[in-house]
Every structure is written in C-alpha cells, then in structure tokens.
Amino acid sequence: MIDQNIKIAVDAIVFGYEKGTLYVLAVQQRFGKLADRWVLPGGFILDDEPLITAVERELKEEAGITVNYLEQLGTFGDDVKRDERFRVISVAYFALVNPKNFVLKADTDAKDAKWFPVAQVPALGYDHNEMVKLAHQRLKSKLTYQPIGFDLLDHEFLFSDLENLYCSILERDIDRRNFRKKILSFGIVKETDKVVKIGASGRPGKLFVFDKPKYHQLLKENFQFDIRFA
Amino acid sequence: MIDQNIKIAVDAIVFGYEKGTLYVLAVQQRFGKLADRWVLPGGFILDDEPLITAVERELKEEAGITVNYLEQLGTFGDDVKRDERFRVISVAYFALVNPKNFVLKADTDAKDAKWFPVAQVPALGYDHNEMVKLAHQRLKSKLTYQPIGFDLLDHEFLFSDLENLYCSILERDIDRRNFRKKILSFGIVKETDKVVKIGASGRPGKLFVFDKPKYHQLLKENFQFDIRFA
DNA sequence: CTTAATTTGTGTAAAAACAACACAAAATTA
DNA sequence: TAATTTTGTGTTGTTTTTACACAAATTAAG
Structure with missing residues (x-):
C-alpha cells in the first residue's frame, strides 16, 4: 500500500554574531558522497525522536553547541537528488547562539565545524545555500517584531x-x-x-x-x- | 545504516470566507483506522512528487478544489501514533480559497467534504485541531502585513x-x-x-x-x- | 600635563500617522 | 411619502516618528 522511499533529515541554520559581523555555522562532512564539502549541521532523525530533539542532538554531536533560540524554519522536500538511494526531505531549523559561549568542536560525523560570515558563505552541499538565504531573511524580519537580538x-x-x-x-x-x-x-x-x-x-x-x-x-x-x- | 520507518504526508488547512464567517475545509475519511472521522484534507506524498504538488493533488482528489493562495505552514513531526505501522510526519499547508468558486465534491479517498465555521470545528483526527489553530493565527497576523484578504x-x-x-x-x-x-x-x-x-x-x-x-x-x-x- | 580622539549619554521641535467622530446620498420597504 | 438600510466622504486633536548637536568620561599621543 504506502510504499514511500523517502528519508527525513533535519538541518540547522545557526547564526552567531560578533563585533558587527553575522556568522553562520557550517560543518565539513567526513563521510558520504559529499565528503569534505561544507554543509549545514544536520542529519537523519531517529524513528522515535521528536524533530527538535534531533536538531539539538546533531548540533551537539557535530559542533558541540547548545543554542539560545530555536524555531522551525521550513521543510525542503524537493531535493530528490540528495542521495542516490532515496529522496531526502529536510526540516530546517533556525537557531541563534552566542559564539563566545562555545568552542566549536567537530565530533562524530563532522570533520570540522566553522563560522562563516553570512556574506561569505561558500557553496554548500545540497540546497543549503537556499536555506541560509531564507533563514537570513527570517532573522532580519523577526528582529523587527520579536526581541531575539538578545539571544545573539x-x-x-x-x-x-x-x-x-x-x-x-x-x-x-x-x-x-x-x-x-x-x-x-x-x-x-x-x-x-x-x-x-x-x-x-x-x-x-x-x-x-x-x-x-x-x-x-x-x-x-x-x-x-x-x-x-x- | 539509515533505517527509518517514517512516512511523509501533507495536510492542508483551507480557509474560505462567506458573509462574515470564516470556514475551514474538512473531509470525512472513508478508509482506515479513522473511517468516518473528520480530518483535514491531505495524504501521503509520492516518491517523486514535490510537496506542494502533493497538496494540490490531494485537494483536487478529496474535495475538488483549486486554491488561490498556498504556503507552507509548518511540519508536525511528533505525531508518532498516527498510524500503528509507522510514524507519520506531516507538512501542513495554509490555503485560501473563495468557496463560491467551487462545489465541494468528495472524490477518491474522502467520503464527504464540508466547510466548518472556524469557531465550530469538531474534534478532528490526528493533531489536526492543533494545525487549524496555528493556521488561524497565521491568517490573522498575515492579514495585517500581506494583502491576502483578496484571495478570500x-x-x-x-x-x-x-x-x-x-x-x-x-x-x-x-x-x-x-x-x-x-x-x-x-x-x-x-x-x-x-x-x-x-x-x-x-x-x-x-x-x-x-x-x-x-x-x-x-x-x-x-x-x-x-x-x-x- | 595638555590636547586630540573616541565613545557614551541626553532633549526638543517639526512632520507624519493615527484616532475619533457625524451627516448626506441612494436605494428599498412599509 | 416616511422610515430604514447601506454607501460615501473631511476635519481636528493626539500620538508617534523623525531629524538633529553637544557635553561628559575616558584613552592615546605629543
């Protein structure tokens, strides 16, 4: 009957701010088709794991950080080619953090984790540049009607x-x-x-x-x- | 390696307005565990089908309508119990329509399709009342900063x-x-x-x-x- | 030690936006 | 022909927003 071959992932667009510059967190993939490519932190969710828990877990695992603010950004589902074996649908989360509070450390899946100034984000894997763009717009508009600046x-x-x-x-x-x-x-x-x-x-x-x-x-x-x- | 047992669905919260009353569209399920229960129109997506296409298809199939406005509302992923065989994650869409333009007709999967005044939506299946609530808030706030009222x-x-x-x-x-x-x-x-x-x-x-x-x-x-x- | 440079801290006045408000015109019904 | 209903229209006071400049506390340089 229902015969879907789709997997669900979560990805996070984590913003950090320091001395007049806004940064986004990216990690360098260790394994897979895109090994060595920079991508947003994220990964597949577990069967019994709430989405938001999955994001928090991945952020901990891949970069060693805990965020100040986290909200769902949107679901990017049409990235049919992300993996050859199955379609991947990714739920993107928007997060804010104070970079001073953490030393980035790439742990499990990630080879490296790094802050990129939003203006100089490299070409990321998958549709992650698109997510960054949307998240950036969200940050700008949200700043005007919610006091989220303090989380940075x-x-x-x-x-x-x-x-x-x-x-x-x-x-x-x-x-x-x-x-x-x-x-x-x-x-x-x-x-x-x-x-x-x-x-x-x-x-x-x-x-x-x-x-x-x-x-x-x-x-x-x-x-x-x-x-x-x- | 990745061994997920999760299926993806889309659901739509379709608002219609007529003579001072705001309505939401619901359909009565024909099959399954919740046969006869009212739920939001929606269903599982196909492997090669973009999310938004899936919503449009379901709306066509289940109620015979085409919407004026459609945007992603959010993803409800923690509804682990929706089906016994697997977890279901649903991407909810927010839609506006002019009810005058259509005669509702329940086609394929739905037994019936009906407009409920938002103030009198019955207890829907799954977490659909929650989705309606969120969509209602979105409509109210969006009305103030985007000219979407005309779509109704x-x-x-x-x-x-x-x-x-x-x-x-x-x-x-x-x-x-x-x-x-x-x-x-x-x-x-x-x-x-x-x-x-x-x-x-x-x-x-x-x-x-x-x-x-x-x-x-x-x-x-x-x-x-x-x-x-x- | 004096001067220049840097950053914080503060008030006022003009302009624009918003809020409150009432009555005449065109139609229908009794 | 009088009563009722709905559309259509301006003005005034109040509030909010904008524009704008100089003194105070410190450091750096001469």
Whole structure:
C-alpha cells in the first residue's frame, strides 16, 4: 500500500554574531558522497525522536553547541537528488547562539565545524545555500517584531552593542537617541549598575540586561515588540 | 545504516470566507483506522512528487478544489501514533480559497467534504485541531502585513466586503473612513465603474478590484502593506 | 600635563500617522 | 411619502516618528 522511499533529515541554520559581523555555522562532512564539502549541521532523525530533539542532538554531536533560540524554519522536500538511494526531505531549523559561549568542536560525523560570515558563505552541499538565504531573511524580519537580538549577545551588554547588532544585521543606519528611547520605552531592558569600558578608548558605558520574564508578562497584556525606524 | 520507518504526508488547512464567517475545509475519511472521522484534507506524498504538488493533488482528489493562495505552514513531526505501522510526519499547508468558486465534491479517498465555521470545528483526527489553530493565527497576523484578504473574496468586491472580512477575521471594530482611506492610500485597490446593490436594501456601492501587478511592482520599490488600526 | 580622539549619554521641535467622530446620498420597504 | 438600510466622504486633536548637536568620561599621543 504506502510504499514511500523517502528519508527525513533535519538541518540547522545557526547564526552567531560578533563585533558587527553575522556568522553562520557550517560543518565539513567526513563521510558520504559529499565528503569534505561544507554543509549545514544536520542529519537523519531517529524513528522515535521528536524533530527538535534531533536538531539539538546533531548540533551537539557535530559542533558541540547548545543554542539560545530555536524555531522551525521550513521543510525542503524537493531535493530528490540528495542521495542516490532515496529522496531526502529536510526540516530546517533556525537557531541563534552566542559564539563566545562555545568552542566549536567537530565530533562524530563532522570533520570540522566553522563560522562563516553570512556574506561569505561558500557553496554548500545540497540546497543549503537556499536555506541560509531564507533563514537570513527570517532573522532580519523577526528582529523587527520579536526581541531575539538578545539571544545573539552576552547576557550583559552595552547599549551600543545592541544598536550595532541592529545596524549590521538590518544593514541600515540607526539614530542612537531614537533607538535607545524606543527600546527603553518598552521596559524590557534593564540598566545594571555596572559600568565598563570595553573598547580601547572612549567613555565607559553602562551594562544592560534583557528582562525576559518582564517581556513574557507584557506579552500577556497584549504588548507588541516593534522596532521599525529610519 | 539509515533505517527509518517514517512516512511523509501533507495536510492542508483551507480557509474560505462567506458573509462574515470564516470556514475551514474538512473531509470525512472513508478508509482506515479513522473511517468516518473528520480530518483535514491531505495524504501521503509520492516518491517523486514535490510537496506542494502533493497538496494540490490531494485537494483536487478529496474535495475538488483549486486554491488561490498556498504556503507552507509548518511540519508536525511528533505525531508518532498516527498510524500503528509507522510514524507519520506531516507538512501542513495554509490555503485560501473563495468557496463560491467551487462545489465541494468528495472524490477518491474522502467520503464527504464540508466547510466548518472556524469557531465550530469538531474534534478532528490526528493533531489536526492543533494545525487549524496555528493556521488561524497565521491568517490573522498575515492579514495585517500581506494583502491576502483578496484571495478570500470575489474578484470584484464592495469596499464593505473587504471591511467586513477584516472585522470578522480580526474580531475587532474598524472605522470605515479610516480603513478606506488607508487601503486606498496604498494604491493597490482600483475602483471599477460598476455599481451594484447586493443586499436587500441600501445605497448601491461601487465594485473594486485588487491590482495585483501594481502590488508586485510596489513591492520592488520597498512598499510595505500594513493594516493595524483601532 | 595638555590636547586630540573616541565613545557614551541626553532633549526638543517639526512632520507624519493615527484616532475619533457625524451627516448626506441612494436605494428599498412599509 | 416616511422610515430604514447601506454607501460615501473631511476635519481636528493626539500620538508617534523623525531629524538633529553637544557635553561628559575616558584613552592615546605629543
């Protein structure tokens, strides 16, 4: 009766941000038809394993990382030629991580794991460049209506870090005063009393933290995070 | 090596709108464990068939309809118990249709096909109520930032039709003057010179059409459709 | 130790968008 | 011919957004 010869995989587009540059994680395949090729971390799911668990497992195995944010991006099913023996349908997940928190280590299946600046991602195997492109768009649009930027930063950050993150990912200029005013008006970013100088010179700045519980509380009261400015 | 016992299906959440009510399409299963149960239209995909083609085929087969709008909603993969013989992962699609354009007819696999008001969808088989819920949220939010409402209406419509559609789907009051002003300011809705009276009484209204080419042209110039008002 | 350079931090005013609101016109029904 | 229903239209006050510049705290260089 039902005679499908299709296998299911998951793949992850993991973004990391550091000093004004957005990176994507790729791994170098150790085995198979595409040995030595760079691809997104991912792999086949187990029969009794939830999709999201499969992604987390693969990220752990192939790169040694745990993500801050993870959501389903979409399913890419028409990659009929991925493997000669069967069609592969892949469920892609979109993830955010703070690269500082991890040392990449290629473990089981992967020969190597590496951060590529999004602007310089090489030709990946399968349809993975397409996934990266879609994920990149998702990141850009989501940044404007969900406070996910914090998942790319340190727990404590300078306001300028946040501002630069928005500037560089959205690729536009932001008015510092208006940006700060708007973010602070939401009340989901708290000022700590720590003051630090991070760069070489210049006036030291206060550290801020994202108040996640407050955000979730506001959500219940119909709060809408929204950053769209000139 | 890869020994998966999983099958892939697609399911569709098809919305239709008529006279202030939003409907979802369900079909009654003819065979299998859930014979006679209402479920979303859908089914297993063929080995060499793109996902979206599978959805279109199933909609044709099970209900005799062709949709106006179709996009991937998400993949529901943890429904391990759907079938006893294997796990089923289902890729759900979100679709819009104008119910007037079709007479529902249950063809191949389905015993019956029927529109249910979203507020009165019965307990469906599998995890289909969850899919409907997610699709409903998607419809509501998408209505505010993409001009998809037109896919639920006739080609030519009264302004009041459009307004009522927004009112009833978003479940809030809309100021007629502000709504009209805003929509017309986009320049994507053209007035025809036809005038009709549709209801029993009242002043006849002009018919309007959605100018899709104009919309796509504006998109290239960075236009942002956006309806968020009190 | 003084000056230049760098980065943080802050307020105001003009412009644009949004919200609130009421009545006349064209038709049907009683 | 009066009552009812539905379409169609502008203005004003309020809120939000944009544009914009200079002082304060530090480091680096002379």
